[in-house]
Amino acid sequence: MKPLLTLPLALLVATSAFAEDDHQRDKPVPGPNGGRVIEAAGHHAEFFVRPDRKVLITFYNHDMKPQPPAEQQISAIAEAPAGKAKLEFEKTADAFVSTTPLPEGDGYRIVLQIRPDAAAKPQNIRINFDTKVCGECNRAEYACVCSHG
Numbered sequence: 001m002k003p004l005l006t007l008p009l010a011l012l013v014a015t016s017a018f019a020e021d022d023h024q025r026d027k028p029v030p031g032p033n034g035g036r037v038i039e040a041a042g043h044h045a046e047f048f049v050r051p052d053r054k055v056l057i058t059f060y061n062h063d064m065k066p067q068p069p070a071e072q073q074i075s076a077i078a079e080a081p082a083g084k085a086k087l088e089f090e091k092t093a094d095a096f097v098s099t100t101p102l103p104e105g106d107g108y109r110i111v112l113q114i115r116p117d118a119a120a121k122p123q124n125i126r127i128n129f130d131t132k133v134c135g136e137c138n139r140a141e142y143a144c145v146c147s148h149g
Contacts, residue, residue, distance in 0.1 A: 028145040032066075033058065036143040038125050040114040043067065047112060047127060049142070053101035055087060057112075058094065069096055071117040078102050078129070079109045106131050 029037040033056065035048025044060040057074055059067045069091040076087040080103035089096040102110070112125040130141035137146050 029064075030137075030139070030145045031143060032060075032064065034139060034143060036127065038112075038127075040123055040125065042116070045114065047125075047143075049102060049129075049131070049140070053104075055089070055098040055102065055110075057089065057096040057114075066094055068094055072096070073115040073118060074113065076110055076112045079111065080105055081108060102129070 029044065031037045031046035031048060033046055033048040035046040035056070037044050037046050037060075039045075040059075044062070044064060046056075046058045046060065048056045048058070050056055055076065059069065059072070061067055074089040074096050076089075076098070078085045078087060082103055082105070085100075085103045087098040087100060087102070089098050106129065108129055110127045110129050112127060113122045114125065115122045127142055132141050133139070134141055134144040134146055137144055139145060
């Protein structure tokens, strides 16, 4: 009789362990600069809005070590209440930086477009831009790593 009771208990424990692993994999990765980490062009890329409202895109390897910009091409469209604004990016020694700042305000969508190289198909990433600070993780809501988002 005891073996019949221990089998369901063992299955429950094993299932819980797998569910915990899945939950950890789904949890957002915090960006080293305080931004949002996304999967782009086979790498991690951090979307971070600097205090001057220019966007900084930094690529990382799988160990979250920064990688210098390569052949990637980046552009974005901010769908602000005042109208759409296109952002172009330039390479720096260690990242891509938008040439113009984001439009004023909060609560709008940004469509980030990343191409691994000029000939590649673009990957579109939609980011809900909100700079209010999350009370749990103390990060801007666009970069929040809590489970409530």
